[in-house]
Amino acid sequence: MDINTIRQETRGLKDGKIFLNNAGSSLMPDLVTDAMVDYLKLEEFSGGYHVADVNADILEEFYDETAKLVNAGPSNMAFATSATEAYSKALSSIIFKEGDVIITTADDYISNQITFISLQKKIGVKIIRMKNLPDHELDLEDLQRLIREHHPKLIAVTHIPTNSGLIQNVEAVGKMCREHDILYLVDACQSVGQMVVDVEKIGCDFLTATGRKFLRGPRGTGFLFVSDRVLEQDYAPLLLDMRGADCTGYNDYELFRTAKRFEHWEFSYASMLGLKHAVRYANNIGMDMVEKYNRELSRKLRENLKNYGFNVWDWGNRLSSIVTFSGPDGDLENIRKVLKENNVYFSVTYKNSALIDFTKKDINGIVRLSPHYFNTIEEIEKVSEILKASLK
Missing domain, CATH: 3.40.640.10 (Type I PLP-dependent aspartate aminotransferase-like (Major domain))
Known part of the structure; x- marks a missing residue:
């Protein structure tokens, strides 16, 4: 995959945003x-x-x-x-x-x-x-x-x-x-x-x-x-x-x-x-290439979030390019504020949209980041650092 070409073929990425809401509605080529x-x-x-x-x-x-x-x-x-x-x-x-x-x-x-x-x-x-x-x-x-x-x-x-x-x-x-x-x-x-x-x-x-x-x-x-x-x-x-x-x-x-x-x-x-x-x-592009690349993006993001003290709520042996988390005290609002201020696109899911799962996890909601193949490791690291700073 030529990530640079893919990004150049996506006008929605040319305004400086970090787009991580592909599980919601992605950016069209x-x-x-x-x-x-x-x-x-x-x-x-x-x-x-x-x-x-x-x-x-x-x-x-x-x-x-x-x-x-x-x-x-x-x-x-x-x-x-x-x-x-x-x-x-x-x-x-x-x-x-x-x-x-x-x-x-x-x-x-x-x-x-x-x-x-x-x-x-x-x-x-x-x-x-x-x-x-x-x-x-x-x-x-x-x-x-x-x-x-x-x-x-x-x-x-x-x-x-x-x-x-x-x-x-x-x-x-x-x-x-x-x-x-x-x-x-x-x-x-x-x-x-x-x-x-x-x-x-x-x-x-x-x-x-x-x-x-x-x-x-x-x-x-x-x-x-x-x-x-x-x-x-x-x-x-x-x-x-x-x-x-x-x-x-x-x-x-x-x-x-x-x-x-x-x-x-x-x-x-x-x-x-x-x-x-x-x-x-x-x-x-080839879905095998996309899957391999996405797996590395989401693995790195989860690893960073856990290392910085966030609660990551993705449970299972095989995990996808949907990363869900909350603050150490269950906080969502401060995370929302910081991501919006830094032009990071994300979504939030509350308990009424996942009643059985969130009851089992004993949480009221999560922030969801969903990286995709037009994202870069550098963007993942930048967002991770933004979130890390929000805990101070």
């Missing part, structure tokens, strides 16, 4: 923004239908690039306006009935937990959370027991929770799902773009991702992977439109054969084009 603006200008003068028709082949490349990113086929990929939309459509394709069981983890993303609770309230599904081992990894023996006891309709795991650096063992869970023929949904919104994600190795039926985080794409974008076995069994969103099926009679339709059945007719083609360029940018 120049070519992503330029492609979207150029496309909108074409729509301004020619109208959206004409521009989409003329650029049909270019837009279709979105499916090739996202497929390459996660080791899938283009027919398995669908555009989404967010990871949440992708997740909701995947869930809506599963016909739940009262008493069906969803097994998830205690570290699942809070929005997903709320969705499961909504299904519990409206349909009567049961939510069961597998245990964690003393080293904070998933207890796979407990999962095996839960599968035998409850015969779940679905197992759902967030690859990397938004509130900590934990990387959950989605591959081992996928192996169990295949052995027991259980539907498997993976939320990869924090892992896609910062590390290698391979749907074949994971063994999932659905995988959801967003564009705005580590992929460095625009807001209002995401994608959904749908496995061949799910497509062949005619799973489809609860609410279809003509993007997903062909009306074959007054009271009948025929599903289209690809994952595009999970899309709706109307969405922003400029945004889709922007995400395509963001994914291609990541593919051209």
Whole structure:
């Protein structure tokens, strides 16, 4: 990786900021923004239908690039306006009935937990959370027991929770799902773009991702992977439109054969084009290179924070490029103040966004820094020194 070139191709880095909020919404490469603006200008003068028709082949490349990113086929990929939309459509394709069981983890993303609770309230599904081992990894023996006891309709795991650096063992869970023929949904919104994600190795039926985080794409974008076995069994969103099926009679339709059945007719083609360029940018660099570099950035940051006396709240054997911490006395506000004064971009997560995890850790919130491949070791050292000085 040529870090200097990558930084030069990112206008957002040219004003002196240190940007460490890539787990929230990252900085887009120049070519992503330029492609979207150029496309909108074409729509301004020619109208959206004409521009989409003329650029049909270019837009279709979105499916090739996202497929390459996660080791899938283009027919398995669908555009989404967010990871949440992708997740909701995947869930809506599963016909739940009262008493069906969803097994998830205690570290699942809070929005997903709320969705499961909504299904519990409206349909009567049961939510069961597998245990964690003393080293904070998933207890796979407990999962095996839960599968035998409850015969779940679905197992759902967030690859990397938004509130900590934990990387959950989605591959081992996928192996169990295949052995027991259980539907498997993976939320990869924090892992896609910062590390290698391979749907074949994971063994999932659905995988959801967003564009705005580590992929460095625009807001209002995401994608959904749908496995061949799910497509062949005619799973489809609860609410279809003509993007997903062909009306074959007054009271009948025929599903289209690809994952595009999970899309709706109307969405922003400029945004889709922007995400395509963001994914291609990541593919051209190589996710193995990105993962290796990010691992070193986050390792150094955690090491510094611990050495300086901060409480680091990332628990687990494998940790990602999300670093969460608080002051020695649990302080967040002074850290926020100091980082803002020094033009460091960050985020803060409070207990209502990670109720189970933060209750277990007995904390009310964390500061989150999420370095990415356009950051430098020098920036990590500078931020570490800024934070160290805040303790005096």
